[in-house]
Amino acid sequence: xxxxxxxxxxxxxxxxxxxxxxxxxxxxxxxxxxxxxxxxxxxxxxxxxxxxxxxxxxxxxxxxxxxxxxxxxxxxxxxxxxxxxxxxxxxxxxxxxxxxxxxxxxxxxxxxxxxxxxxxxxxxxxxxxxxxxxxxxxxxxxxxxxxxxxxxxxxxxxxxxxxxxxxxxxxxxxxxxxxxxxxxxxxxxxxxxxxxxxxxxxxxxxxxxxxxxxxxxxxxxxxxxxxxxxxxxxxxxxxxxxxxxxxxxxxxx
Numbered sequence: 743x744x745x746x747x748x749x750x751x752x753x754x755x756x757x758x759x760x761x762x763x764x765x766x767x768x769x770x771x772x773x774x775x776x777x778x779x780x781x782x783x784x785x786x787x788x789x790x791x792x793x794x795x796x797x798x799x800x801x802x803x804x805x806x807x808x809x810x811x812x813x814x815x816x817x818x819x820x821x822x823x824x825x826x827x828x829x830x831x832x833x834x835x836x837x838x839x840x841x842x843x844x845x846x847x848x849x850x851x852x853x854x855x856x857x858x859x860x861x862x863x864x865x866x867x868x869x870x871x872x873x874x875x876x877x878x879x880x881x882x883x884x885x886x887x888x889x890x891x892x893x894x895x896x897x898x899x900x901x902x903x904x905x906x907x908x909x910x911x912x913x914x915x916x917x918x919x920x921x922x923x924x925x926x927x928x929x930x931x932x933x934x935x936x937x938x939x940x941x942x943x944x945x946x947x948x949x950x951x952x953x954x955x956x957x958x959x960x961x962x963x964x965x966x967x968x969x970x971x972x973x974x975x976x977x978x979x980x981x982x983x984x985x986x987x988x989x990x991x992x993x994x995x
Contacts (some may be wrong), residue, residue, distance in 0.1 A: 748958060755818055757950045764794035764819075765860030766939040766987050767887065769934075772801050775885045778930045778991045779855065782808050786854040791843045791874070792861020796823030796836070796935065802857060803827070803836045812838040813846070823972045824888060848877045858886040862864060863909040867917055871992075872924045878994040884926065890914050890988040892933060899980050901973070914988055926992035934987040944975045 758764045761860070782788070788807030790799045793812035796819075803810050812823050823838035841847050843858070844865050856878060862870040867888050874884065889904065891913040904911050912920075918928050951968050958964040 746958070746961075748961070748963060750963065750967055753954060753964060755816060756954060757947060757971075759795065759818055759822060760914070761780075761799040761943075761946050761950060763794070763946075764797075765887075766943045767798060767859050767932055768934070768938045768942050769801055770794060771887075771934050771938060771989060772798055773805065774932065775882060775930075775989050775991055776805060779883050779885070782806050782854055783896060784808055784932055787811075787852060788855040788857065789846070789848060789853050789877070791846075791856060791858040792864065793819070795821060795836065796838060798857070798859050799823060799836060800830060800832065801837075803832050806855075808835070808854065810836050812836065813841045813843070814838070815840065815842060832963075844873065846874065846877055848875050851879050853877050853882055854879055855883045855885070856880045857884075858962050860887055862886045863888050865914065866910075868920045869922065871926065875994055880994060882994045883929075883991065884921075885904075885989065885991045887934065887987045887989050888917065889985060890917060890933075891985055893984050895984060897981055897984055900977060900985055903977055904985075911985055917988070917990060921992045922988060925995060927995050929991040929993055931988055931990050933988065936982060938987065939978055939982070944978070947971065948975070 778825050784807040788806065788808055788810040790812045793799045793814050796812045799812040801811060814820055817840050820838040820840050827833045827836035843861065856874050871884060887912055889909060912933055918953060921928050951971055954964060955968055
């Protein structure tokens with residue numbers, strides 16, 4: 743990430759490596775979602791998929807017993823997670839590993855809880871929860887956030903942005919039906935509030951981007967990268983009544 747000719751991926755990693763969160767969310771939303779789960783115990787096995795640097799992974803470990811494995815495709819993020827877990831004396835219960843959400847390294851029917859924030863839409867909501875179901879014990883829980891339409895009206899400019907980002911938004915009711923079709927009992931859903939996007943993600947991300955604009959002054963890739971991120975922020979500020987991240991909680995049956 744120290745190259746003077748960074749790629750978009752280099753910049754993505756360098757922007758997010760120092761952030762507490764790699765996407766919208768909050769401690770309050772985590773605890774609200776946890777409130778829908780039955781109590782776990784010290785023998786419970788939990789996976790946080792697409793964990794990033796593990797801000798939410800650490801928070802889960804502070805509120806749940808059992809062993810937690812954070813999985814992400816980026817080794818830099820996993821290294822950061824493991825460093826943080828060790829520094830907080832959680833290294834005996836929290837382990838970060840490099841891996842793919844599409845090819846989980848766990849045994850079938852072995853997990854009590856699958857958690858994933860802001861990541862499942864990278865592979866598709868239905869594809870993700872369908873694949874992950876096999877790794878949950880019967881009665882195990884899933885809790886994921888996914889960008890979703892909140893209204894029947896779907897502005898074309900928003901739809902185009904998410905399509906180009908590799909994600910096709912669906913409405914909440916359709917995602918609930920998908921959960922049920924994929925072998926889950928639907929438990930609850932709720933929309934993340936605006937501050938999960940703004941104060942908790944966009945503002946710290948913008949500060950990181952400003953630092954990179956100084957570091958890579960005049961670099962065209964950096965300028966384009968900053969513009970793309972600022973467009974996302976602008977789009978959300980104008981159209982957040984139509985879409986947002988939604989927490990979906992279900993139980994494997």
